[in-house]
Amino acid sequence: MKVAIIGAGNMGGAIALGMAKGTIVAANEIFVADPSQANLDKLKQQVPEMNIAASNAEAVKDADIVILAVKPWLVNVVLEAITLNNNQMLVSIAAGVSIEFTAPEGFWDSRQERQKFMLHAEINLCSL
Numbered sequence: 001m002k003v004a005i006i007g008a009g010n011m012g013g014a015i016a017l018g019m020a021k022g023t024i025v026a027a028n029e030i031f032v033a034d035p036s037q038a039n040l041d042k043l044k045q046q047v048p049e050m051n052i053a054a055s056n057a058e059a060v061k062d063a064d065i066v067i068l069a070v071k072p073w074l075v076n077v078v079l080e081a082i083t084l085n086n087n088q089m090l091v092s093i094a095a096g097v098s099i100e101f102t103a104p105e106g107f108w109d110s111r112q113e114r115q116k117f118m119l120h121a122e123i124n125l126c127s128l
Contacts (some may be wrong), residue, residue, distance in 0.1 A: 008033075011093055
């Protein structure tokens with residue numbers, strides 16, 4: 001299972017390190033992108049098997065799970081620059097950013113669709 005983490009600051013870095021030390025996702029299946037080379041170098045030094053991506057687009061390519069670990073005001077900028085497919089799960093840890101904001105326009109046309117999505121997400125997370 002490939003996991004892409006966009007953002008290698010305090011939160012993204014902690015998530016990447018925690019996942020790499022766990023048993024569910026192999027460290028070589030974690031791809032991290034960040035504009036700060038220093039943040040990426042620090043992660044790579046701690047977990048050499050972890051992959052460092054040159055861009056957000058490279059990190060999310062073929063990822064099963066995409067974790068958005070950026071400041072709230074950067075969420076829109078990042079989402080506009082990447083392309084996700086229907087099989088990818090997007091997880092955002094940006095404070096104050098609603099799930100509706102991260103979905104494409106028209107995605108939440110009905111409350112029923114949102115409920116189905118949330119149930120699907122819960123099932124996927126529980127199956128990890």
